[in-house]
Amino acid sequence: MSIKTTLFTAVAAALISTAAFAEGIMIKDPYARSSGANAVSGAAFMGIMNHTDAADRLIAARSDVAARVELHTHLMDANGVMRMVEVEDGIPVPAQGMAMLQRGGDHVMLMGLNQPLAQGDEITITLVFETAGEIEVTVPVDLERKPEHGAGHGHGTMNTDG
Ligand SMILES: [Cu+2]
Numbered sequence: 001m002s003i004k005t006t007l008f009t010a011v012a013a014a015l016i017s018t019a020a021f022a023e024g025i026m027i028k029d030p031y032a033r034s035s036g037a038n039a040v041s042g043a044a045f046m047g048i049m050n051h052t053d054a055a056d057r058l059i060a061a062r063s064d065v066a067a068r069v070e071l072h073t074h075l076m077d078a079n080g081v082m083r084m085v086e087v088e089d090g091i092p093v094p095a096q097g098m099a100m101l102q103r104g105g106d107h108v109m110l111m112g113l114n115q116p117l118a119q120g121d122e123i124t125i126t127l128v129f130e131t132a133g134e135i136e137v138t139v140p141v142d143l144e145r146k147p148e149h150g151a152g153h154g155h156g157t158m159n160t161d162g
Contacts, residue, residue: 025050025093025132031142032110032125034117041066042117044108044125044139045101050093052131058099059090060128067112069125074104084109090130103147117141 026049034042042065050056061069071087082104091106093099101107108125110117117123121141128134 024052025056025129025135027127027135027137028098030125030137030139031145032117032123032139033141033143033145034110034113037116037118039116040111040113042110042113043072043103044110044123045103046137046139048091048093048099048101048127050095050097050099053095054131055095056093056132057090057130058093058127059130061108062126062128063110063123065114065117065123066110067114070109070111071106072109073106093129117143119143 028047028049030044030046032042032044044061048058058071061071063069071091072084073087073091074082075085077083086109087106091099091101099106108127119141123139123141124136125139126134126136
């Protein structure tokens with residue numbers, strides 16, 4: 001196979017895979033974690049890709065694993081301390097763009113866990129979008145994942161605060 005052919009094939013494959021998600025919302029690399037077997041809460045992280053020409057917004061989330069599911073972000077308070085707060089207006093997902101839910105930033109908060117989040121478990125989270133509606137996501141529990149560089153020191157501390 002010539003380089004040209006290889007390139008063409010790669011481009012064609014990329015176009016085809018894009019086409020498969022040409023409409024709607026795509027969830028990339030979701031994972032959930034908590035700060036231990038006795039943790040009362042946990043959090044879920046993921047990339048949310050919007051392949052439409054209209055901005056959308058994640059406005060709510062639900063899951064059977066927790067008594068209460070909220071959309072959170074981290075904000076720095078007047079003393080320079082990072083705190084978790086509920087995002088009342090939801091998390092915007094720009095048209096043809098992406099929202100990153102990651103440690104130290106926006107996340108889906110699982111409050112009052114009904115079961116410990118064990119490594120390798122899969123939990124189901126229903127995301128509710130303003131436009132796209134409800135999307136059910138299978139989220140693997142990954143307790144070993146390190147935070148992305150610069151993304152906050154341990155959601156664990158936050159988790160114990162609920
Ligand atoms: Cu939180």
